[in-house]
Amino acid sequence: MHTGYELDKGTQAITPPIFRATTYHQADPWNPPPYDYARSGNPTRHAFEAAMAELEQGTVGLAFSSGMAALTAALMLLSQGDHLIVTRDCQGGTQRVLRGIFSRFGIQISYVDTEDYHALAHALKPQTRAILIENFSNPFLHVTDIPKVSQWAHANDLWVMVDNTFITPYLQNPLTQGADLVIHSATKMIGGHSDITAGIAVAKDSDLGQQLYFIQNACGAVLSPDDSYMSLRGLHTLPIRMDQAQRTAQKLARVLQDHPRVEHVYYPGLSTHPGHEIAQQTMRGFGQMLTIRVKDATWVPDVAHHLQLARVGAGFGGTETILSLPELHCHAALTIDERRERNITPDIIRISVGLEADEDLIADIVQALDRAEA
Numbered sequence: 001m002h003t004g005y006e007l008d009k010g011t012q013a014i015t016p017p018i019f020r021a022t023t024y025h026q027a028d029p030w031n032p033p034p035y036d037y038a039r040s041g042n043p044t045r046h047a048f049e050a051a052m053a054e055l056e057q058g059t060v061g062l063a064f065s066s067g068m069a070a071l072t073a074a075l076m077l078l079s080q081g082d083h084l085i086v087t088r089d090c091q092g093g094t095q096r097v098l099r100g101i102f103s104r105f106g107i108q109i110s111y112v113d114t115e116d117y118h119a120l121a122h123a124l125k126p127q128t129r130a131i132l133i134e135n136f137s138n139p140f141l142h143v144t145d146i147p148k149v150s151q152w153a154h155a156n157d158l159w160v161m162v163d164n165t166f167i168t169p170y171l172q173n174p175l176t177q178g179a180d181l182v183i184h185s186a187t188k189m190i191g192g193h194s195d196i197t198a199g200i201a202v203a204k205d206s207d208l209g210q211q212l213y214f215i216q217n218a219c220g221a222v223l224s225p226d227d228s229y230m231s232l233r234g235l236h237t238l239p240i241r242m243d244q245a246q247r248t249a250q251k252l253a254r255v256l257q258d259h260p261r262v263e264h265v266y267y268p269g270l271s272t273h274p275g276h277e278i279a280q281q282t283m284r285g286f287g288q289m290l291t292i293r294v295k296d297a298t299w300v301p302d303v304a305h306h307l308q309l310a311r312v313g314a315g316f317g318g319t320e321t322i323l324s325l326p327e328l329h330c331h332a333a334l335t336i337d338e339r340r341e342r343n344i345t346p347d348i349i350r351i352s353v354g355l356e357a358d359e360d361l362i363a364d365i366v367q368a369l370d371r372a373e374a
């Protein structure tokens with residue numbers, strides 16, 4: 001609630017002013033003031049950045065114009081010839097930017113199941129410089145053991161970067177578990193209302209933070225003052241939203257597990273999930289995301305059409321429940337072969353649980369499944 005912002009000195013306003021100025025008068029240009037130009041620094045953005053740095057227990061927080069901008073800035077820490085290990089089951093946008101852009105700049109990439117310790121060791125090369133872990137992974141919610149993998153990575157002189165969008169700083173703080181950098185798409189749970197596009201990266205130590213600040217300022221994909229304000233506002237209710245949504249997610253997962261039309265439920269809160277114990281040990285909850293595989297892919301269009309409360313589309317982490325079809329939405333950027341290789345098939349539905357009353361939401365999804373016809 002109170003991180004990142006001291007009461008405004010002039011007015012005592014309890015929420016931060018939105019500073020839209022792009023430049024500042026310099027009465028003594030040889031001793032420049034703390035803010036001189038908006039790309040380089042903005043007080044409203046700084047309030048969000050400071051809040052996130054404190055929540056993640058890092059030293060430097062940097063806010064970007066989207067989650068992809070934050071991820072791209074982090075990837076720019078790499079140099080030509082470096083090798084990067086990436087969670088295999090990661091969102092399509094990460095794979096698109098790596099394949100379409102960073103590989104052109106000579107970054108080598110290996111997709112690995114980062115929850116599989118032996119696969120990680122096998123992927124290591126002399127040029128490996130960093131590991132980018134998506135936790136939970138998308139869409140199958142694999143759980144990587146951040147403390148264990150960080151220990152291994154540091155023994156091999158690698159940076160550990162964690163995209164913790166699915167979990168949020170409320171449920172896990174990777175920097176306290178050995179990671180060097182944590183990244184979020186604040187478009188999702190942090191913004192929390194499906195109405196801003198934003199990203200944030202927080203570095204554990206100030207040296208890495210300064211390298212990332214150089215990239216932020218040099219490349220310029222900064223978060224706008226208005227969206228910085230909205231991100232900070234979203235943060236204020238993150239715990240209560242997350243508490244309610246994950247309670248409903250847990251109930252929904254149990255109901256769907258017993259539904260005759262559901263082949264499999266992927267939710268780390270179920271004791272049958274392979275990452276359940278690691279999640280219990282390293283996180284403070286299981287989150288609001290779950291994925292199901294239905295028994296017949298031809299039912300999926302009917303399920304989508306019959307929903308009365310939940311929405312269908314891309315994105316997640318808002319107050320409304322959203323069902324996404326990875327084939328069409330979060331993994332559309334992959335080729336069909338890449339999707340099949342990752343087990344992403346048309347029978348998969350990812351569910352971002354929102355804040356509807358749990359009995360209403362569960363009834364809605366169950367009736368849509370019941371009524372689906374091939």
Ligand SMILES: Cc1ncc(COP(=O)(O)O)c(C=O)c1O
Nearest residue numbers: 066067068091163165185187198
């Ligand atoms: C895990 C994860 N990281 C990063 C991003 C990119 O965020 P944005 O859409 O804000 O650019 C997404 C987008 O869905 C995501 O799911």
